[in-house]
Amino acid sequence: EPEVTQTPSHQVTQMGQEVILRCVPISNHLYFYWYRQILGQKVEFLVSFYNNEISEKSEIFDDQFSVERPDGSNFTLKIRSTKLEDSAMYFCASSEGTANSYEQYFGPGTRLTVT
Amino acid sequence: AQSVAQPEDQVNVAEGNPLTVKCTYSVSGNPYLFWYVQYPNRGLQFLLKYITGDNLVKGSYGFEAEFNKSQTSFHLKKPSALVSDSALYFCAVRDPQDTGRRALTFGSGTRLQVQP
Numbered sequence: 706e707p708e709v710t711q712t713p714s715h716q717v718t719q720m721g722q723e724v725i726l727r728c729v730p731i732s733n734h735l736y737f738y739w740y741r742q743i744l745g746q747k748v749e750f751l752v753s754f755y756n757n758e759i760s761e762k763s764e765i766f767d768d769q770f771s772v773e774r775p776d777g778s779n780f781t782l783k784i785r786s787t788k789l790e791d792s793a794m795y796f797c798a799s800s801e802g803t804a805n806s807y808e809q810y811f812g813p814g815t816r817l818t819v820t
Numbered sequence: 821a822q823s824v825a826q827p828e829d830q831v832n833v834a835e836g837n838p839l840t841v842k843c844t845y846s847v848s849g850n851p852y853l854f855w856y857v858q859y860p861n862r863g864l865q866f867l868l869k870y871i872t873g874d875n876l877v878k879g880s881y882g883f884e885a886e887f888n889k890s891q892t893s894f895h896l897k898k899p900s901a902l903v904s905d906s907a908l909y910f911c912a913v914r915d916p917q918d919t920g921r922r923a924l925t926f927g928s929g930t931r932l933q934v935q936p
Contacts, residue, residue, distance in 0.1 A: 709863075736922060748864070748910060750923035761923055796863055800922070807852055807871055807914070809924060811864040 707731045709812035711797050717818045718787055726782045726815045728797030735802030737780045738809060739772065741765070741793040748796065754780065755802065787819045822847040822915045826927035833901045834935050841896040841930045843911030852914040853894040854924065855885055859907045867909075870894060881905070901934045908932075 710729045718724050730737050739751040753761040754772055771783045780799075784791055794816050798809040823846045833839045845851055852871055856864040868879025875887040885896045896909060908931050912924040 711863075738923070740924075747928050748912075748924075748926040750925070753922055761921055763923070798864075808854060808866045808869050810866060811856070813861075813863040 709797055709799055709810055711795075711812040711815050713815060714813065715816045715818070717820065720789055720819055721786050724784050724787055724817065726784075726795050726797075726817070728780045728782075728812055729778050730780055730797065730799030731810055732778070733801065734799035734810075736760075736800045736809075737772075737774070738798040738800075739782045740796045740798060740811075742796065742814075743790075743793040751782070784817075787817075789819050792817055792819045822851075822913050822925045824911050824913050824925055824927035826909075826911055826930045828930050829928075830931045830933060832933045832935065835903050836900050839896075839898050839901040839905070839932065839934070841909050841911075841932060843894045843896065843927060844892050845894060845911070845913045846892065847913055847915040847917070849915065849917035850889075851894075852916050853885075853887060854912040854914070855879065855883070855894075855896050856910045856912060856926075857907045858910065858929075864910065867896070901932075903934050903936050906932055906934045 712727045737754045740748050742748045750763050752766045769785045773781050794814045796814045797812045800809045825844045854869045855867040858864050870877050870887045878884045883898050908929050910929050911927040
């Protein structure tokens with residue numbers, strides 16, 4: 706069964722450093738998403754991406770964040786200058802994007818620890 | 821703005837007994853509703869969804885959920901719990917009235933503990 710994959714599973718970085726989190730969505734899916742889950746808190750939406758551009762973003766997704774689909778398979782989230790409060794589990798998700806598709810399929814997550 | 825409430829942080833049930841995990845929602849129109857399950861150190865796995873039609877929807881692993889519009893609820897149920905069902909369960913909503921918005925809004929999660 707196709708699945709969303711994410712690398713790395715765990716990333717440790719120092720405050721102020723840039724990190725890139727990588728995702729490979731399910732191959733025939735058209736919409737891609739990033740969510741995050743701070744330890745013990747809700748899963749929060751960050752951004753959605755369709756047709757090579759951001760289609761929606763939350764107030765969390767400020768100028769330090771960016772997303773990119775550098776090729777036909779990868780989808781990345783870049784955090785330019787990490788802060789302690791960026792420590793969280795980051796989930797990538799994808800959905801088909803057809804008229805009758807509604808559910809999003811999530812990857813296993815990348816645990817980001819900012820020290 | 822859309823929101824989801826899961827009023828119970830934890831639900832404990834004995835194996836073989838029926839289980840219910842509660843969820844209520846708030847959206848401007850008719851909602852799209854979802855349940856996801858998260859096992860330790862794993863991502864969110866899709867269980868089931870309600871989009872339209874029959875209020876009782878069936879999903880993976882024997883789970884089902886009932887959409888109740890008057891009570892704005894979408895409770896997750898299973899007739900007979902298994903120890904392996906122990907996990908964190910998230911309810912999520914999407915407001916289809918906002919056509920540009922596909923983001924899911926999640927509840928805070930309910931930890932289900934099934935005792936042998």
